[in-house]
Every structure is written in structure tokens, then in C-alpha cells.
Amino acid sequence: MDLAHKVALVTGASRGIGRAVALELARAGAAVAVNYTASEGPAREVVQEIERMGGKAIPVRFDVADPEAVARGVKEVEEALGAIDILVNNAGITRDGLLVRLKDEDWERVLSVNLRGAFLVTRAVLPGMMKRRYGRIINISSVVAFSGNPGQTNYAASKAGLVGFSRSLALEVARRGITVNVVAPGFIETDMTAALPEKAREALLSRVPMGRAGTPQEVAHAVVFLASDRASYITGTVLHVNGGLW
């Protein structure tokens, strides 16, 4: 998985899956831009950890749902590290609730960060990839895009949206040497799932055929594979990382 001389931008890389993806991409040799919004300390720690292993990284703060901030952030990354070869749209949030009571702002914020955010960052990065006729875009969806989950209509819609987005973009840019794929994690141990009530965690875990939650690193390995030249003929696909859950 030689990613030497490649530049990667990972959104939401201060914690959880994004953090593991940033570390694994760096381990494979890529220079990594570690995006975050609130968690400045943890983002800086990810950068330091990459530097300790002899890699190159910068923290870059922007809200993926804010078009101006995205444009500024992408420019900052390209000035510091060079043109972006690998984009991982990982930033994501939940605002759970049954549909009958779901607030407008909870629908809108989840769709804005999870789906519109991927659109905005991809659109900012894509011209450079098209010019250089090379790119790897990996969008982090979720098993619930496929299975559904009560209380997560907004989240599942955003994550299913990412699948249609990725399929369509893959067709648009296939002839430009750019691949677009989706990784759909199942139940992964992160702050996001730690926030679930104990009962919901147990119910979810009991449905996983492998009998355990996945680790952020197990998702990161799938992302690094899709970012590597070993996946050069794979585009428009979904790689499920879920212990058999789907």
C-alpha cells in the first residue's frame, strides 16, 4: 500500500474512524491533512502522532457544511502539502429521534454535514484531480443506509444519499483516472456509538454475526486499500465493513 508522495485530506479526522484513517494513510506514506471543527487538541495530537512516525501532516479546521470555510480549508491544504490525491469524506454526525417528533434543525444539520458536506468538499477538490487525471475519493456511509434504523431517518437518508452520490460521480470521472467508492461501516467503537444508551448498544451488538463491535482501524484498512493502487480498477462500489451485519 505505497502512498509515498500522495497527499490526503480526511474530514473529521480528530477522533474515531477519521483519526484511524489519517494514521493508517500516513503509515502507508501519505502526507495527511487532519480536518476537524471543534476538537483542536485531539486533531493536533493526530498530527503529532504522524510526525512521530516520520510522516507529514497538518491540522486544518473547517466545517464541511460551510462552503466558504471549505474553499479556504482546501486552499490551505494545497498550499501546505500540495495537490490533493486522496479525499476521505468521513465527517459525520447523528441527531437521532423518531420521525414524528424530528425537529427541522435536526434533519437539516445531519443532511448538511453528512451529505452536503461531502458534496462541498468533493467539488472543491475535484478540479485539481481532474487536471492531474488522478484521484481517489472514499465516502464513509453506514450500514443503516442499507438496513434502515428506527430513530435515524435523517442519518440513514444522508448515508444512503452518499451511495447514490458516489455511484453517479464515479461514472462522471471514471475516464479521468479518478475512482469514487464507499465504505459502509457497521457498529464501530467510537464516541458516536459510546453515546448510545446501553440497551441500544447491547441490542445492536447481539445482531452482529461476528459477536463484537469493529475497531476504527478495521475500517481504516478498507479505506487505505481503496486509496491504494491495488484498488485501481475498483470504482462506484460499496465495501461493507460490519462483521457480517449486512
Ligand code: NAP
Ligand atoms: P465521531 O467519533 O463522532 O467523530 C466524528 C468526527 O467528525 C470528529 O472528528 C468531528 O470533529 C468530525 N466532525 C463532525 N462534524 C463536523 C463538521 N461539520 N465538519 C468537520 N468535521 C466534523 O464519529 P465516528 O464514529 O468516528 O464516525 C465517523 C464517520 O463514520 C461518520 O461519517 C459516521 O457517520 C460514520 N459511521 C460510524 C459508525 C460507527 O459505528 N461509529 C458506523 C457507520 C458509519 P470535531 O470533534 O472537531 O467536531
